[in-house]
Amino acid sequence: MSGRLQLDDSGAETLEAREVPLGGIRGITVHRTLPHRSRPTIGAWCFADHFGPTDARMNVLPHPHTGLQTVTWPMAGRIRHRDNLGSDVMLQPGELNLMTSGDAVSHSEISDADDPTPMSGVQLWVALPDSRRLGPADFEHVPDLPRVQGRGWDGVLVVGDFAGESSRATVYTPLVGVQISLHDPDVVLDLDPSFEYGVLALDGPVEVDGTTVGHRALRYLDGGSRVHLDGPGRTVLLLGGEPFAEKLVMWWNFIARDHDEIVQARDDWMERPVGGRFGRVEGHGEELVPAPELPNVRLRPRVRLKY
Template sequence: MSNLEARPVENPCGATDNPDMVLLEERDVPLGGVRAMHVSRTLPQRTIPTVGAWCFLDRFGPEHTDMLVLPHPHTGLQTVTWPLAGEIRHRDSLGSDVLVRPSQLNLMTAGPGIAHSEVSQGDSPLLHGLQLWVALPDSGNGIAPAFEQHADLPVAEGDGWRALVALGDLDGAASPATTFTPLVGAQLDLDPGATAQIGLRPGFEHAVLVLDGAFEVAGTPLAPGPLLYLGLGRDRLDLASATGGRAFLIGGEPFREDLVMWWNFIARSHDEIVAAREAWERDDTTRFPTVPGHGTDRIPAPPIPPLRLTPRRRG
């Protein structure tokens, strides 16, 4: 999914009863003009730009809409598409052409450059899901562009709860997906009235986003919308839900590299961003090969603001 937010506005972070945790409020972002599909964005934030290497988190839907995201570029990241309802056709400059379906992981590694498109299937289908980005070390230099789809993901489960592990490992279940830094991403499902204690790595920082239902996460009530940042040092995640529902857990070792993020590019300097934009605008097919099936249609890069882009750092 392309980041079409021209002037990002940072939301204040909310307090919780636990001083180790921070509630990161969502903000509404339209994608693509007047007939825009809207997403709820909870990463990045000014005070907490990353959770591990996770640096971007959009939730879209549930809504009946048509998604048409024309070819656009990425650098320095992995895109993680996690649909909850609906089907999306993914095509990329590697020649991949697949349907993205619920409970399947679709992972695209940009390396120094890749392009892709995303188009919903059917007439105004019900779409619901997540789009996340993972920052690659060293701007993705030396990492080859790639795409992989995993339909059979490992499960950790207990009495009344189930965790579908998309990336990394959780409570003994390890995903086959390719990662370049230690991290975890998993969908958590609880039955009505269930509680769960899920083992975590204390060296990771973690955050939880509720997708539907109402939860208590580490003793804090949490509804769909904001992202609850849990901090470092936890060896378990305590969950409870009177209603039952779904949530998504992200985490990883704190990402120590400075990130310069602009549009769909992640780099380490202003000049790297400028070079990537110029390559896309001049249709440099060496860096960003053509996405088959779209002719000359593509999303143009917006103008870079008249200032030097600086790294996102924690407040």
């Protein structure tokens, strides 16, 4: 389930990515850092896949989600999103797709066949709190994200508040996500001390508070009011939020609170009655991603090392 974990003398964590195939034999390989056995969440961020640069194409047929938001952030290459709500959007680099599953949603993500650009980007999930996880599904396409900057760096604010700016993307717990380009050595970022954070190295190794973090790895930061980053010419993704205290049972594309909810979601997806819970994504005929078999044990909540 998890990639390799490195602990330094202070007990801070570097989560190494593991490779995961996505979208079948014609799909792409992604590099996954969350969830990790020692760190299933950072704030409400509960899933992080980094992909590319790659000439392979994204070909993720209709599949379901419950209890989460998907955050799709391409850095190169265009992706067509379609869902059972009727959304049909060609997502461009620098734009955000944010889909809130609520109780149930289904969607597909397919590379634009007319775009030869090697693909790269990040796919993230956010766990929904009890107050929102059983509500209706929703989809937002946000093309006009705020630019942020400081001494020796600039960036794009994907979700939340940072450096005096606010993203209009809707989130349901205190959360931040910002892509940051480093221009000078020893860049200092001011942080919210009530948040925990992760720094994902997107295009090469960087130093985070003096520790080298390899390409595609994620450095976990347990609070604090600032972080020092060193890696001129490099780009990182800063993820953060208030520690998420609700228990999470995560299996395949579903997030729930207990095993029985997962079983019901799988059954509902595989049965797919007309007008059923997950609806239908137009444009794919009967093609979809079938759910895998459940394990022969009861699924248990993922446990954090500490809050």
